[in-house]
Amino acid sequence: MSVFDFIGEELQEIRDLGLFRKFRTIEGGVGSKVLIDGRELVNFCSNDYLGLSSNQSIIDKTLSILKKYGVGAGASRLVSGNFKVHEELESMISRLEGAKAAIVFPSGYMANLGTIQALVGEGDAVIIDRLDHASIVDGARLSGAKLLVYPHKDVGSLANVLEKAKEYRRRLVVSDHVFSMDGDIAPVKELEELAKQYDAMLMLDVAHSTGVIDTHFGEETITMGTLSKAAGSLGGFVAGSSDLIDFLRNRARSFIYTTGLPPAIAAAALASMDIIYTDSSYKQALWNNVYYLKKGLLSLGLDIGGSETQIIPVMIGDAKKAVEASELLFENGLLLSAIRPPTVPKGTSRLRLTVTASHSKSDIDLLLKNLKPVKENYIV
Numbered sequence: 001m002s003v004f005d006f007i008g009e010e011l012q013e014i015r016d017l018g019l020f021r022k023f024r025t026i027e028g029g030v031g032s033k034v035l036i037d038g039r040e041l042v043n044f045c046s047n048d049y050l051g052l053s054s055n056q057s058i059i060d061k062t063l064s065i066l067k068k069y070g071v072g073a074g075a076s077r078l079v080s081g082n083f084k085v086h087e088e089l090e091s092m093i094s095r096l097e098g099a100k101a102a103i104v105f106p107s108g109y110m111a112n113l114g115t116i117q118a119l120v121g122e123g124d125a126v127i128i129d130r131l132d133h134a135s136i137v138d139g140a141r142l143s144g145a146k147l148l149v150y151p152h153k154d155v156g157s158l159a160n161v162l163e164k165a166k167e168y169r170r171r172l173v174v175s176d177h178v179f180s181m182d183g184d185i186a187p188v189k190e191l192e193e194l195a196k197q198y199d200a201m202l203m204l205d206v207a208h209s210t211g212v213i214d215t216h217f218g219e220e221t222i223t224m225g226t227l228s229k230a231a232g233s234l235g236g237f238v239a240g241s242s243d244l245i246d247f248l249r250n251r252a253r254s255f256i257y258t259t260g261l262p263p264a265i266a267a268a269a270l271a272s273m274d275i276i277y278t279d280s281s282y283k284q285a286l287w288n289n290v291y292y293l294k295k296g297l298l299s300l301g302l303d304i305g306g307s308e309t310q311i312i313p314v315m316i317g318d319a320k321k322a323v324e325a326s327e328l329l330f331e332n333g334l335l336l337s338a339i340r341p342p343t344v345p346k347g348t349s350r351l352r353l354t355v356t357a358s359h360s361k362s363d364i365d366l367l368l369k370n371l372k373p374v375k376e377n378y379i380v
């Protein structure tokens with residue numbers, strides 16, 4: 001008997017349910033290719049949507065800042081870790097989002113945690129879509145506010161929830177803009193109208209939208225995003241009014257009590273955001289691939305849920321079958337992940353495909369060819 005016995009027991013439970021997670025080790029590769037166990041695979045589960053993480057001009061700019069300022073920021077932003085490049089990045093983000101100001105966190109996860117916690121607390125209500133990202137759920141729980149959940153994109157139910165939430169001091173509605181597991185898009189107009197009608201704050205998480213679709217919302221809407229997906233770097237951000245950003249700088253615990261982003265990483269993000277908003281060719285290449293892949297998936301008769309973007313679920317259902325399918329694809333040179341509970345609701349396990357600007361037509365053809373037997377053998 002040991003106080004740690006529960007760990008072994010819970011691990012066994014996780015394994016029995018087919019939910020055990022383990023690493024795959026990436027040994028190399030750029031763009032759409034990864035090297036694993038000495039084998040080159042086509043990567044269909046990267047969030048590097050525009051291929052900017054290996055963009056040469058971004059790498060060069062990053063290196064020059066790295067040489068100038070060293071590897072780490074050395075302290076939190078409010079102590080001595082605030083470099084000029086952090087401020088340039090924030091002013092770039094605010095301009096691009098059409099907001100008055102912006103603040104950069106070390107990650108998107110931390111941006112959600114800190115922002116939700118700063119905006120609401122005990123006596124308030126935080127209202128989220130059932131399929132919102134885990135970082136929104138965690139931020140909502142940590143805040144101490146009453147957590148209310150409405151069915152996915154169901155604005156009728158949201159209106160009812162908001163009606164009941166009138167008794168709380170403040171209300172905050174948070175939704176993914178592009179949903180991370182389903183690739184569908186939130187009903188922004190309706191959310192903004194309801195927020196206005198019920199005197200609620202609204203925050204939209206554009207983690208999967210930046211560089212992919214437009215992220216300009218109404219003036220009152222708070223934009224939260226990440227620099228680690230299409231921007232190919234690392235970091236999270238919030239854009240909004242000057243007061244909001246001043247407030248977060250003073251109240252967001254995940255901003256205050258952590259070291260600032262390495263200046264070189266901020267420089268990388270700055271260079272990426274510049275490309276995203278001045279050169280539409282990457283976005284165009286991405287969307288060409290989205291259309292080409294979706295056409296192929298639909299002609300195979302696969303169920304891709306409500307996907308409207310570069311995130312495309314291929315619905316399987318059973319968790320173990322989803323894992324077996326991803327292993328078969330792996331054997332055939334394709335890397336894509338099986339997404340299982342608790343990331344998605346029970347019985348909706350799936351292969352989650354993400355297509356990027358880096359994929360070639362032959363990458364996509366290889367995927368389609370190998371999904372044919374998946375449909376025949378793993379989807380009942």
Ligand SMILES: *Cc1c(COP(=O)(O)O)cnc(C)c1O
Nearest residue numbers: 107108109133135180207226228
């Ligand atoms: C990935 C993601 C985050 C977290 O961003 P990181 O920068 O990776 O921490 C937040 N929200 C959504 C919807 C995401 O998909």
